[in-house]
Amino acid sequence: MQRYFVDPGQIEGDTALLLGEDARHLATVMRAKPGDEFIVCDGSGGDCLAEIVNIESGRVAGRIVRRLASEAEMAWRVTVAQSLPKGDKLETVIQKGTEAGAAAFLPFVSRRTVVQYDARKEAKRHERWRKIAKEAAEQAHRSVVPDIAEVASWKALLARLPDYDLALLCYEEEGRRGAGLRPVLEQFGRSSAADGGGEAPRLLVIVGPEGGFDEDEARQAEAAGAVCVGLGRRILRTETAALIALAAIGYESGEMGEARHV
Incomplete structure (x- = not known):
């Protein structure tokens, strides 16, 4: 599943936004459509599973389905x-x-x-x-x-x-x-x-x-x-x-x- 790092401000409430290059990659390269899911990360350990609800030029809006536990970082x-x-x-x-x-x-x-x-x-x-x-x-x-x-x-x-x-x-x-x-x-x-x-x-x-x-x-x-x-x-x-x-x-x-x- 595709994973994208975004500014914390792009994750608010139950909404997650992909903008610019990330949005184009998901929509054009991955050919995603409404209903597909992706993972969005704030870069500080806050990961969310989101479902696409809307795709526009340079912008993908998703509904946060659930928060995910961060398990990929080293103990040290x-x-x-x-x-x-x-x-x-x-x-x-x-x-x-x-x-x-x-x-x-x-x-x-x-x-x-x-x-x-x-x-x-x-x-x-x-x-x-x-x-x-x-x-x-x-x-x-x-x-x-x-x-x-x-x-x-x-x-x-x-x-x-x-x-x-x-x-x-x-x-x-x-x-x-x-x-x-x-x-x-x-x-x-x-x-x-x-x-x-x-x-x-x-x-x-x-x-x-x-x-x-x-x-x-x-x-x-x-x-x-x-x-x-x-x-x-x-x-x-x-x-x-x-x-x-x-x-x-x-x-x-x-x-x-x-x-x-x-």
Whole structure:
């Protein structure tokens, strides 16, 4: 069933509205007609099943049949901090990371970032990144569209580490030494279970650019509170690292079955 994210104001009382591109997609591409059903989401976990009552040019009106429980979000809220990679690789990270369950993305610039940051160009790219996240969230039947922050400096990124319950710096040197992600997540899972209830734990996964992080950056991150971890003994592409980390975190938090830490 088709799922669309809309502004909260488009869901009022027992009425849900699709406008613009979403309305055209449902009416023209999907060839929907009155009586057909679709799912509308406010982007914050409020999902509704709606029945089409009227179709006009650029506008579809639906009657809310019932509210739906949100069941597609990860138990641990993971933000992916990705150093700007070359080309359209960040689009891949956002698209696949959204499918994998990331709650937010935080692009940043580090020492070995090759891309020349241009605020004027990034404004346009940021809008495209948001669109990619929205479409991926719809495809993955998510209830929340991941937030995409403005591009940050390395210093600004480190200043945000206290906002998270666990910050992980993906560092290949730790992988070579066999210091992997698994024991860190296992310990975090046990401590989270011991705390019991409350808000979902907040994790930050920090991924470097094509050339990775240098030793000085790794030490700075540790001093700011991050834990340096390896993602195995193989060298991963920058657009692959976050996906591996998300899969491991999803497994450890119970995403693939019953939670391991209770």
